[in-house]
Amino acid sequence: MAYNNPDGVMIGLEIHVQLNRLKTKMFCGCSTQYHNSQPNTHVCPVCMGLPGALPVINEGAVEASMKVGLALNCEVTDRTQFHRKNYYYPDLPKGYQVSQYDYPIVSNGKVVIEGEDGELVVRIRRAHMEEDPGKMVHMGTIDKSRGTLIDYNRSGMALLEIVTEPDLRSPKEARRFLDKLRNILEYLDVFDSNLEGSMRVDANISIGGGSRTEVKNISSHKGAERALIYEIMRQKNLLRRGGVVTMETRHFDEARGVTTSMRTKEEEHDYRYFPEPDLVPLKVKDRTSRLLDTLPELPDARRDRFVSQYGVPEMHAKALTSDIKVADFYEMVAEKVDPKVAATWVADVLKGELNYRDLTVKSFNVEDMVKIIQMVIDDRITDRSGVEVIRTMLDSGGIPMDIVQQKGLMKAEDSVVSSAVDEAIKENAAAVEDYMQGKEQSMNFLVGQVMKKTRGRADPQTVREMIISRIK
Amino acid sequence: MITEEEVEHVGWLARIEIDRSKSKEYAEQLNSVLDYFKQLDEVDTEGVEPTYHVEDLVNVLRPDTVTESLTQEEALQNTEHKKDGYFRAPGIM
Numbered sequence: 174m175a176y177n178n179p180d181g182v183m184i185g186l187e188i189h190v191q192l193n194r195l196k197t198k199m200f201c202g203c204s205t206q207y208h209n210s211q212p213n214t215h216v217c218p219v220c221m222g223l224p225g226a227l228p229v230i231n232e233g234a235v236e237a238s239m240k241v242g243l244a245l246n247c248e249v250t251d252r253t254q255f256h257r258k259n260y261y262y263p264d265l266p267k268g269y270q271v272s273q274y275d276y277p278i279v280s281n282g283k284v285v286i287e288g289e290d291g292e293l294v295v296r297i298r299r300a301h302m303e304e305d306p307g308k309m310v311h312m313g314t315i316d317k318s319r320g321t322l323i324d325y326n327r328s329g330m331a332l333l334e335i336v337t338e339p340d341l342r343s344p345k346e347a348r349r350f351l352d353k354l355r356n357i358l359e360y361l362d363v364f365d366s367n368l369e370g371s372m373r374v375d376a377n378i379s380i381g382g383g384s385r386t387e388v389k390n391i392s393s394h395k396g397a398e399r400a401l402i403y404e405i406m407r408q409k410n411l412l413r414r415g416g417v418v419t420m421e422t423r424h425f426d427e428a429r430g431v432t433t434s435m436r437t438k439e440e441e442h443d444y445r446y447f448p449e450p451d452l453v454p455l456k457v458k459d460r461t462s463r464l465l466d467t468l469p470e471l472p473d474a475r476r477d478r479f480v481s482q483y484g485v486p487e488m489h490a491k492a493l494t495s496d497i498k499v500a501d502f503y504e505m506v507a508e509k510v511d512p513k514v515a516a517t518w519v520a521d522v523l524k525g526e527l528n529y530r531d532l533t534v535k536s537f538n539v540e541d542m543v544k545i546i547q548m549v550i551d552d553r554i555t556d557r558s559g560v561e562v563i564r565t566m567l568d569s570g571g572i573p574m575d576i577v578q579q580k581g582l583m584k585a586e587d588s589v590v591s592s593a594v595d596e597a598i599k600e601n602a603a604a605v606e607d608y609m610q611g612k613e614q615s616m617n618f619l620v621g622q623v624m625k626k627t628r629g630r631a632d633p634q635t636v637r638e639m640i641i642s643r644i645k
Numbered sequence: 646m647i648t649e650e651e652v653e654h655v656g657w658l659a660r661i662e663i664d665r666s667k668s669k670e671y672a673e674q675l676n677s678v679l680d681y682f683k684q685l686d687e688v689d690t691e692g693v694e695p696t697y698h699v700e701d702l703v704n705v706l707r708p709d710t711v712t713e714s715l716t717q718e719e720a721l722q723n724t725e726h727k728k729d730g731y732f733r734a735p736g737i738m
């Protein structure tokens with residue numbers, strides 16, 4: 174069914190991605206491995222903006238940006254260059270941010286996501302390179318600030334700002350876009366989403382063709398969805414009361430889940446962009462075909478391959494490839510056991526149990542998964558016991574065989590089940606009679622008796638079938 | 646024409662406090678600088694490529710290889726405003 178977008182919602186996103194898989198910063202050789210380090214230990218005259226320091230562009234950052242652009246189906250700009258964006262803030266040691274302005278490195282791309290009503294094409298307007306500012310730590314409470322402390326370790330980290338057209342029509346679509354983007358970036362190995370501050374999002378929202386507001390300071394995908402839901406509701410309520418949405422910048426307060434107006438005296442022209450005289454232009458379009466050759470298999474292609482190579486349903490292929498680590502994990506498991514069975518266990522069971530506990534697939538190892546699936550395939554444990562083994566391992570560790578033994582999950586021998594069924598029928602003639610008279614619950618009672626006799630190691634469905642065939 | 650209000654706004658952008666008694670004088674000075682630049686507008690630049698950089702260079706790049714950073718002591722040696730390894734600035738917000 175077509176989605177008719179009742180409120181005329183239009184959402185565009187600006188996503189700042191830290192290219193944190195590079196070894197060094199954008200314009201200097203300082204290491205990017207500053208997380209968990211003392212403040213101001215990954216700095217040099219360039220990234221602290223000391224007079225006379227000369228920035229030099231990191232070739233790795235240029236190629237990583239191009240790869241992202243190519244993966245997003247963008248064109249590479251023939252001649253691209255850097256500008257200075259001027260504003261004064263303590264986290265910006267030079268008094269300007271080196272960014273790109275009229276010639277971003279890539280532009281005019283598109284990404285296909287799963288929209289409200291099937292595939293949705295989200296156009297990418299542009300992606301430009303810029304440097305990250307330092308990090309500020311506020312002393313005391315925000316109300317009674319006793320000063321700001323600044324750590325320049327982050328200053329000069331390579332960022333890529335990806336800007337979409339306002340093609341998204343709901344908070345859900347925005348979140349799906351962000352999930353897909355993150356997935357692509359991780360496939361490209363230019364980005365590690367687990368590091369603090371690795372992806373920051375600003376969102377432009379308008380409804381019913383009215384003015385748009387820009388919501389800043391969104392730091393997670395869940396946060397983006399919440400901020401958008403709130404902002405759409407706020408605009409709708411405002412219109413319902415006869416008000417008018419004014420073009421403004423708003424701040425998302427993650428803790429309270431609300432957006433608040435940010436008084437900004439700076440307008441676009443106040444940034445006084447001008448070409449960065451310390452950097453010469455880039456002409457790197459001729460690297461396009463070489464870089465295209467180095468692009469890894471991306472999520473959509475891998476999904477299609479999973480369907481054709483392993484014969485797994487589209488739904489499982491999607492779930493498995495929506496996170497590169499899960500996809501890699503699955504392929505290793507699928508080498509050892511039936512790929513279709515493996516797909517169910519990894520996509521439905523393991524992923525669900527991991528999500529529930531907020532864990533990643535790193536918390537589980539391939540060999541254990543293979544052992545569990547093999548026991549199920551060999552009919553030594555039931556599906557339900559397989560799930561229980563996984564849960565136990567995630568909650569308290571251990572190895573599959575030990576857990577199976579400690580919990581007595583090994584399926585009872587067929588002969589044991591068979592005699593337990595015979596006993597249960599003999600000992601509960603009244604229940605058998607009731608079932609024959611059409612009392613369905615009596616069957617549950619009989620199955621329960623068999624389960625009790627086998628201490629839960631029989632498969633309930635099989636037991637049920639055995640009882641029915643013997644009393645008829 | 647630059648007005649006194651614009652002088653004050655530009656001062657604010659640069660976080661420089663402009664003495665009210667001086668803003669008229671600064672406006673006049675800035676206007677004379679702008680007049681001087683207006684002479685450049687009279688040159689016919691039809692068909693001339695814009696010059697973004699005086700050197701005719703492109704692609705000055707460095708490999709993604711780590712070089713040594715400063716120590717925390719070195720990083721902070723030019724300031725008196727420091728605390729626990731951080732630079733210290735007035736309260737923001």
Ligand SMILES: [Zn+2]
Binds near residue numbers: 203218
């Ligand atoms: Zn540096």
